Amino acid sequence: APHARARQLEAFATPFFGVEWAVLSGYRRLPGDHPFIGRLDRWHALATQERYAALFHEMLHQSGLVPRQLFLGDDDRQLTNVQHTLEVLLEVATRRRLSPTELLEQLDRFIDGRAVPDTSTSAVQRLPDEREAVQIMTIHKSKGLEAPVVALFGGFRPGFADPVQVVHVDGGRRVLIGEAARTAAADRVDREALEEDQRLLYVALTRAQVKLIVPFADSSRAIKGSYQALNRRLKAMSEAGELSDAAFAVEEIDARPPMRTSGDATSSDALSTWTPPPRLFEGAEAPSPLDDFVRLRARHAPLVVTSYTRLKEERDLLAEAAPVEADEFKIDLGAEVAPRAAAFETLPGGRFVGRFLHEAIERLPFAAFVGRDFFAWKAEPAVEEAFAWAMRRHEIDARWLLTSQRIVYEALTRPIRLGGRRRIDGLCRARELREMEFLYPIPEDHHPLLGTGEADEDGWRVERGYIKGFIDFVFEHGGRYYWADWKSDVLPGYAPAQLEPHVEAHYDLQAQLYTLGMVRLLGLRDEESYDRRFGGLIYLFLRAFGGDAAPDDGVWFYRPSWPEVLGYEESLRQGLFTAAERAGVER
Incomplete structure (x- = not known):
């Protein structure tokens, strides 16, 4: 924190402030309007906003570091080292989208030797006297020089x-x-x-x-x-x-290219007017160049590995916010409208809170739920560690610990209806698999589609590519398999009637792709095996839990019929083919 006095003194003793040890004690209680305090506040704001380029620029050029090192230092070695370090940190922070805490952890790993910069050039220590009359180099290789x-x-x-x-x-x-x-x-x-x-x-x-x-x-x-x-x-x-x-x-300067006379024919000019001799096409119909082009592009195009979010973005390019799913990213959908009054303090919105809840659930030992009420459960060391780790990782304020624990506990222990008379007394009691990955071929004309019998090896020749994803939660109950997805959307209400249009508007494509992934993984190729083994899908809207919610609030369950699943596959096959042809069979 920029106003912690011990941290302030540590900062003042660095080259970025240049306070000598002999007079450091005089900086122990600086007023709030002191330039040093203003500088720390400014840097803290830039770091919080993850504006690292502006932060590092100010640390170098507005702190007085450069003139102090050039005019008061023995040489410019230390300045070169600082510049090189900040460039490496800027590169890794930009490339990996690191938070300030994660960036500091990465710096510690660099210092301890547990990690090295990812690019070979950034690991080179520059010498301040590496000078020649003229040097030509790429920008990457100029780092630190x-x-x-x-x-x-x-x-x-x-x-x-x-x-x-x-x-x-x-x-x-x-x-x-x-x-x-x-x-x-x-x-x-x-x-x-x-x-x-x-x-x-x-x-x-x-x-x-x-x-x-x-x-x-x-x-x-x-x-x-x-x-x-x-x-x-x-x-x-x-x-x-x-x-x-x-x-x-x-x-x-005059940067116009020299004029070329009409007699200055080039090889590209000659090639543009060349046509093959007619004898090449004797006895055969001349192929259409466009047909050849399309056929060659289709034959040699690379395979696609796509996912729910990418297909949704392709289907709706004007959508500002993509829905939440595990294989891409975790964000909240909808306006940040406070839900109806609850008995607990409302958890703030934002993508970091959603990712925090997902990762806390992912790390929890479900055995800790069995036979324990909320207070006994949250006191379990493994539960405390899971929440502490996720809160540190996503910089969640500690005051939200109890609220988030109540949300997760109720979401995983509340009885849930699974269609008809089926129900489960809490997902924590199920045989489960978290973060399950699936990968299946994009449906093609020559593939043995669902309901058409078994496939031979040649039938599964893949030319279009694959669909890949991660399902938050897969579980077995009563001989049937289900999949569930945690949602952290901020909505005005979470009653089933309110969730229905929201899911239809934002998650219908995800439901189709993930259901097809489950069906493929389970090897279900006919209606009889599907009815026997696939139970359905659940969207659990976590913010509905932990307070005074009705029994069915926050839960959206659906079990598509077998004809619907066949329709999912057919829509995907036709829709992707149409998009590919419209783009010139380009992937």
């Missing part, structure tokens, strides 16, 4: 699109394989690419000690590469008249 004069160039055109993209969601990594997967998550991919471009540009711009030379294209032609963010900023500064400041010098 400085030079009196730095010229930045390149990045005007987009690079080659990688068929495999990685995005980061809630501290995890998600792999996007192929164009369709990338298109479905285009906003997230573009946002992370822009953040990476800005991070690298920041590294490049801070290499210069005296003079920095950068290009500025004041043109109607848009820059499509990584340099566009900086060029936009320079354009805004130019229009505001800021480039006329004494700190800037603008030199116009």
